[in-house]
Amino acid sequence: MKILYFAWVRQKVGVAEESVSPPADVGNVAGLIAWLATRGPGHASAFADPKQIRAAVNQDFATPDQKVAADDEVAFFPPVTGG
DSSP states (O other), X not given: OEEEEOHHHHHHHSOSEEEOOOOTTOOBHHHHHXXXXXXXXXXXXXXXXXXXXXXXXXXXXXXXXXXXXXXXXXXXXXXXXXX
16 A cells, blocks of 8 residues: 655655555554554554544546555645645
């Protein structure tokens, strides 16, 4: 799974993108956020308040219950981005 980070999410995580292999029980955006938050202090900080994170799966805006699969591209960003 390819993960992209934008704006302050990228700053806190420390990378713009990464490839991950979440556990089989991670089946939606909310589960992915919870799992990513366990990957280290930067991830924990970025995902501390999931309400402050927006997601897109395969370049379509996604809700927390949106399903994710191993070959998906998932992007995380703040509610308002500039630039």
